[in-house]
Amino acid sequence: MTGFVTLLYKELLRFWKVGFQTILAPMVSTLLYLLIFLHVLEEHVEVYPDVAYTLFLIPGLVMMAVIQNAFANSSSSIIQSKISGNIVFILLSPLSYRAIFFAYILASIARGLLVGLGVYLVTLIFFDVPLRLPLLALLFVILGSGILGAMGLIAGIWADKFDQLAAFQNFIILPLTFLSGVFYSVHSLPAGWQVISHLNPFFYMIDGFRYGFFGVSDFSPYVSLGIMAICLIVISTFTIRLLRSGYKLRH
């Protein structure tokens, strides 16, 4: 247990010590997104009756920040220690593979949660954003950032260079995020695209999270929750196996 706690503490300290880049910077960029989209779209779009586009947009952007930062945290931590070589200190230690996995994932969740909370609190200064079911919303943040933390771990283990990691981010994470309904309701899409959207796990994160705010969503939030829980279990099992196999880490 001490080993796990230490690694978690180290991972938390790692991003906390550079909080300007890891927490503040993503908050600022998310708020910029919000301003730009509102300026362009406010008058033209209404997704749900009784929910202004501003308000519709906020949970999506919060969740997007959560997703990106949870991914960035574990992936950048792993690849940095791989490239600088100091990952040997973890590999030499008797830390179990499960302990390593959970420490990285929890640090990702913590960073996702901090950035998400930060963005939400700042928007409260300008808008009156309801939060009907805070616990449900929290659960979505935890599951979502857990899944992304695991994806970050996989990407960090797989990538040998920062470019490869950037490619993973640009060709997988970013499209999945943008096509998940951050900026629109999938119901506004043609039927074919709706089906494809439902294959995107990020859709359930954003849609369910939004339900936590307004009590309305495209899809049943409890089914979304179930789907995400299954995703998290599957990806966690896979990632722990990957760590155990020594893939790319113990060549």
Added chain:
Amino acid sequence: MSSAIEVKQVCKRYGSLSALEDIDLEIHSGEFFALLGPNGAGKTTLISIIAGLSFANSGSVNVMGHNVITHYQQARLNLGIVPQELVFDPFFTVREILRIQSGYYGITGNARWIDEIIERLDLSDKADANMRALSGGMKRRVLVAQALVHKPPVIILDEPTAGVDVELRQTLWEFIQQLNRDGHTIVLTTHYLEEAETLCNRVAMLKEGKIIALDSTHNLIGKMNSGNSLRLRLLPDALPFPLQALQINYSNGLYELQIADYTQMEFILSTLRSEQIQIMEMHLQQPDLEDVFVNLMRKSRN
């Protein structure tokens, strides 16, 4: 004697390159052991496999009786490794690093031991400095410190003195020798063969992934067939007849005589005295580990 490290028929390939071929090696508890060999011989590869940093293609390794794959946690708890590469975590200070490293091994509240290591490795001035602010040699000391936080019974040092100044090299070896006297098993690699010769009781020499010599340091040096030799500059410059049988070389006014054992010295000196020949210069050459090393490497090439 129980074994600290047991390597059985380990093979490691990188593509078509065979980095280790059928390595069998047993290092006993309490030994001070040297792993020697030229660059690329496979020393680091073998250490990585013992440490679980790399998996062998075949064979098995135990550390203090624990298999490094199936009982990796027990094996790693018993092992402290000083890696050859100068790696460090730029986010932390020396003391933070050592505290975190202890935590990985499940240890808390060992501040006194950490202080002791810091002091013994002459890092006190830098204990609260960020790792980035340390010189190369200091980073190397931190690597040594990190390997010792959990007081492992088996300590492997992969070229711990590369880039370390003379003074620290001595304090480092004193510290390591004390650990060895306290019962820790020490394995080291070094390219400074006199270090291995003075410190280690047993030596394995590796070449191209194979062990080409494995014996006590004493025996290895004793086996050198050249034995001791004596070089003399004489006045007048003439070797008396009785000594000519011993001569193996003459150059620049120096006669080189082969001596099988030291009792011959008396014979040589008395012969010279009776011929009234003065000794102007004298060197006694004993074979050292370096001669053994050079000799073995040359032989295995043919």
